[in-house]
Structure formats: C-alpha cells, structure tokens
Amino acid sequence: GNSVTQMEGPVTLSEEAFLTINCTYTATGYPSLFWYVQYPGEGLQLLLKATKADDKGSNKGFEATYRKETTSFHLEKGSVQVSDSAVYFCALSDQTDSWGKFQFGAGTQVVVTP
C-alpha cells in the first residue's frame, strides 16, 4: 500500500535559519505529492504540491521537488520566520485511485525562536 514517512520533530531553530523537513514515500501507483501546514488551533492548509517527477512546488518561500528516483519530497525554506512555527505534513494522493484519497505522514512540528 501507499505510505508517507517524514522526520520526527520537534525541529527547533532560530529565525533566519535554513529549514529542511525530510519526506519519503512508497506508492503502488503514480502519486501526486503535497505539503500541508497546520497553525495552532487551525485545520490543515495546502502549502504546495507537485504532480509529476522533477516538478518543483513552491509557495511563501517554501520549496519541494518531486524526486522519483529517491521517492522523496523534502520541504525547504532558506530563511524561516517566527510565523513559520507550525506542524508540517507531507502527503500523497495516488492518481490511480479514483476516489482521491490521501495518505499523510505523522507531521513534523517546527518551532522558530526569535
């Protein structure tokens, strides 16, 4: 079956530091890949997505590249802010699944200190 593995948190870093959150996946079909962010007290929001190999998704200074050869979709940001403190979820949707179901990673909490 399909699954997503992402690095455990919490990840604590200082403002303006470089952030990387690792995400790897297994899929029987052909997945689309997503990063979602959850701010305290809120639901999940789509951060970025990529639908085919070598695609790069980007939004709000975050980037992730769909690497089929390493089955990875690592999230990066060059200079984090305190407002980036949140829980980040990597997810996949198998394009051969007609119902558009998603598999989520366990989430990585990121704490950015001033």
Next chain:
Amino acid sequence: DVKVTQSSRYLVKRTGEKVFLECVQDMDHENMFWYRQDPGLGLRLIYFSYDVKMKEKGDIPEGYSVSREKKERFSLILESASTNQTSMYLCASSLGSGFGNNSPLHFGNGTRLTVT
C-alpha cells in the same frame, strides 16, 4: 476560496452518548472526508463520500458511521462514544473524482472532541 465549516470547535461528551459532528462545504465538491488526528499518528481516514448517499470506509471506520444526504453536508456519527475516541476530528473536501485526479484537500478547522 473554498470554505469547509465544522459546526463545533470543542465538544465534551460522556461515554455511551451518541455524537454528531457536522461539516459543510460551499464549493460543490463531490468528495468529502472525515479524518481523526492524534499526536504521533498523523491523520487517519475514517470514512469518505464521493457522492450524495454514497460512502466508503477508510482505514479506521470501527465505532463510526456517516451520513451524506446533501452534497454540501457530511456528518460523522459516533454511535456510542468511548474514551478512545477522544481526538481532533477534521473534515475535508475535494473536487471531482476519476483517475488522474490530483485535486488537493480543503480542510475545516477541526472539532476537538473529549469523551469522559
């Protein structure tokens, strides 16, 4: 923007009560989903629906049922609440169906349910 609205942010119920969690979306999405979110486990799919009156079990359907009488509304029902159902419940919706669909999920703000 898509809006997914969950009727309650916080609920406290007693063991054995029947509990209804309501979710409404305003963008005519075909697919709707119920997840529960627990620390260290991420999101786990309880049930989903791809059309009115249609439903499919997700990964953890035991102890839950759902109802979708109208396209915009998807209800999660706990027939007899138990303490192990204390969790954050998230509703989501997405466009369309069919192969090749890579439509993202749109989430509500969640309902934090405590069963005592």
